[in-house]
Amino acid sequence: MDDHLLVEALRTHEPDAPAAVYEAYGEALYSYCRSRLGDDGAAAVAVRDALIVADTHVWRLREPARFRPWLYALAAVECARATPVPPEPRDDGEPGPRRAARRAVAALSAEARDVLALRYVHGIEPADLAAVTGGADGGLERAHRALEAVLTAEILAETPCPDRDSVTPERPGKYLQHVRDCAVCSPRAPRTVAAAKVFAALPRQQVPRTLRPEVIACFRDPEMVGRRLFVAGRVAEFGQDGFPGPSRRPSGRGGRRAFALVAAATALTAVAGGASLLWGGGSGATSGVARSPAADERTEFPPASPRVKVGEPVRSPRTSAAPSALPVSATVGQGAQTTLSMPPGRSEPAPTRSRPPRRSTPSGGPVGNRPEPPPEDPPLPTPPASAEPSASESPPASTAPQRSAG
Template identity: 30%
Template sequence: MPGWPTVDRADDQELVEALRHADADAPAKLYDSYGERLHDYACTLIEEREVAGDAVHDALVTAQGCVDRLKEPVRLRAWLYALTRFQARSRLSHRSGTPVEGMPLPDPGEHDDPELADLVYETLGELSRNEREVLVLSLRHGLTPAETGAVLGLTSRQVTSRLGRARDHLENAAAAVVLARTGRAHCPDLSAMVDSWEGPLTPLLRRRLSGHIGGCEVCTEGRDRQISALRLLDMVPVAFAPLSLRRRVVDTCVNPERDQTRTLITDRGDNFDRTGFPVAAGGRSRRRGTRRLAPVVLAGACLLAATGAVVAINGRDASSGSALPSKPSPAFSVAESPSPEPVLEEDEEEPSFSPSPTPSATRPARRTPSGRPVATRPRS
């Protein structure tokens, strides 16, 4: 992508080593390598340039102060994008109302084909947030599927799938405009849809043409030959950072008088996983809440199990003819039991009870010493 310097993996290794050794020139080198890239990416997340610049500033200050958290120096590029995304999303989450996301609309005079440029912006706005980020990170910024997945918290397979959907959506939309002008002679169906149409395509007609192009071999071939998602993204101007941002980043990183500011920034962003990548605060709090709840659930399960076991033993004693009290034991009376529903369910499911309707039907008859049977009252 033109507009920012090319940085290879060997340069990333050198940058990490310079940061870890507290090289005085390391913050400036880091900004010169990635500052413009990160600012352009931040502007795809936050429309206001000033807020996007603040996110990049805090991300680079955090990178300088927390570089030891990064376990693999070769992943520096993805790590910096992840830090920038963390800072941008944090600012959006603290806003009241609907957060403002996405890239601002271009000036129609900036492009030779204003209709196609407007279409690119409109189509990017139709994508889901993750699909748009996958497209921008993979094509505009050149990250690999593994790097893009590390930034967004996705697997490489998920990145590949979403990239394919986003690319097809963008290219089909652009092909609708381009082939409506140039491809009528190659596809009779396309020609029939647009022959009577003049001027810019309406959104409804564009969607119809996009659907046709996606299922037509002739139009798909024309799309692949004339349309490229990478070239379409080049129509979005690079969001260059103001010159003051570089001075702010370097000053915060190296000026002893900014120690307190530097500490506040790094502490606010000090939330990393075991590989050193930032983790949203909500994810950690939910895990802690689950750990706190687990002992309570376990204690409740043990209480229910113990209660069920005692009831089962009493039931087996009753079926085997052992003497039982005429009234429920106070310790396990239904009125005093802390959880009567589980106890009743255990009684109903206990297989050792006799299927006879009353206990007296199965209890042996009592006899006097002379051998005569004695009438007994049924147990209440």
């Protein structure tokens, strides 16, 4: 299916959209994640979570033609959350060129290996590499020089040269300069290094048969709603083009904003019980938020915000309810904001104003259309000391009782 059709299917929440995306890119994404993480289970989780994020945030992608590199960028973010497993050393009689290629790639830095694999194994265009990896431009050229240096060092490992010990492949420029100028190293060094051939010599990883049903089931299982909400909410930074932010090593917990997104999405799920969340379906998806085992193992959802009562001052939240706070597969106009219902005839509460200061008017009338403030109350008159109490007043407690006549 064309990338434009895949993007449109995700945006319109077609029931078969996740399966179509997996059929197009699932195995390639697994190969990429497996090469980075070195573990089958971690790679499967990274692919699943990347597709969850893609389904939730596909509306951010400005150019549907860049859907493929965008998916790899999301997979790179998920891989950065996991700890890669170092490859086990192996010398099982593989041919010399293949062994040299494997050792050379293993000697590269993680950044250089990632850039070269994206370009020559997965076919990401050079213009999209920086957006996928989150690195600076020029990374492909630096990775080329690093690969040339480590592969040359692997080929010359059995050729003794006393002067070569003073330079290392970790500084490719000086190392390659020595090889070109050295009478011992230059005849035995490779003339050119083709990165595509080097990576083509690496062994290919088999895709587990259970990967596809597990990924597809994640989008349909009501018990996974909580996990999907959490995964979708922890990726909160995106650029104007829709690609994730420059950082490819986010914190494991996802920060306060991720928890705020999860809380907002969870609250909206409770209100819209019949809404479909990532094809989770119906009221069962709502109940699945509370008892999702995957979500409980990862994080604790914060309590819902207290309701605002009419008449109390409304405090502005610390984080604005921007479109980035949209819940999973739910349609909200301008974010999940608290709305106060006002009485009929009033669109907003009237502001409280202090009484303006009094102004003296020579003519004795009001100034313009502003009403004259009421005069202050006059002081109460003080009764004279000889005044007798009125009949309505009660006598004081110390007054003696009246005697009867006669």
